Amino acid sequence: xxxxxxxIKALVLMVIFFALVCGIISDIKAQTYNLSVGTNVTTYxxxxxxxxxxxxxxxxxxxxxxxxxxxKMLDTSSNYSSSSKKAIYFTQHTGLARLLSLILGDVHVExxxxxxxxxxxxxxxxxxxxxxxxxxxxxxxxxxxKNWALSIQGRVAxxxxxxxxxxxxxxxxxxxxxSQFSDLQLFAGFSGQLQKKLNDRLFAFLDYQHMQTLxxxxxxxxxxxxxxxxxxxxxxxxx
Numbered sequence: 001x002x003x004x005x006x007x008i009k010a011l012v013l014m015v016i017f018f019a020l021v022c023g024i025i026s027d028i029k030a031q032t033y034n035l036s037v038g039t040n041v042t043t044y045x046x047x048x049x050x051x052x053x054x055x056x057x058x059x060x061x062x063x064x065x066x067x068x069x070x071x072k073m074l075d076t077s078s079n080y081s082s083s084s085k086k087a088i089y090f091t092q093h094t095g096l097a098r099l100l101s102l103i104l105g106d107v108h109v110e111x112x113x114x115x116x117x118x119x120x121x122x123x124x125x126x127x128x129x130x131x132x133x134x135x136x137x138x139x140x141x142x143x144x145x146k147n148w149a150l151s152i153q154g155r156v157a158x159x160x161x162x163x164x165x166x167x168x169x170x171x172x173x174x175x176x177x178x179s180q181f182s183d184l185q186l187f188a189g190f191s192g193q194l195q196k197k198l199n200d201r202l203f204a205f206l207d208y209q210h211m212q213t214l215x216x217x218x219x220x221x222x223x224x225x226x227x228x229x230x231x232x233x234x235x236x237x238x239x
Contacts, residue, residue, distance in 0.1 A: 038232025
């Protein structure tokens, strides 16, 4: 339960911070539209009803697809009237303007496969799943240097199973009837991204993302958590 409360507090703090920033910058608009594809490497962290961890599950790989939009807390490339309250305020507070121009937020629609394989008593099995959901991030980017930039974000996501099977020997089991898979999966984690500017409107990027679900151990019940590492490549188009 302590782990879950930690993530919940982190999420609440992120939402509060985002709301405060939005209160200062009232006309945030999408800066870029993003599209990426990648590979998830997933570990199933499973404990049985006695709280004992299972070690016969192995990492599995699956695909990821994301499309969404990225926002800057303050877009210094926008043209504001020199007499506007916003221009006057940030002219007088240049340090704050520089800081806010480096803070990034994003919202994405995702499709993910969180898969695993294993064997027990000479019986091989595998899990094949397809999830869809929403994700969001908030973080900071370095200033561009020779058209390169690096960003780091805290991220949260929610995913729902749309299809899944467990192959067990010669049988297939529908995972949509298993609440450990079919319930809403809430993730928290972080990402790091290296971005290259290709021209005035197009950027390419390489992204690494580390995410984990938040299920806590309950007495007398088995518990499954997903731990994923994702490498993806994508493009950004300046609006």
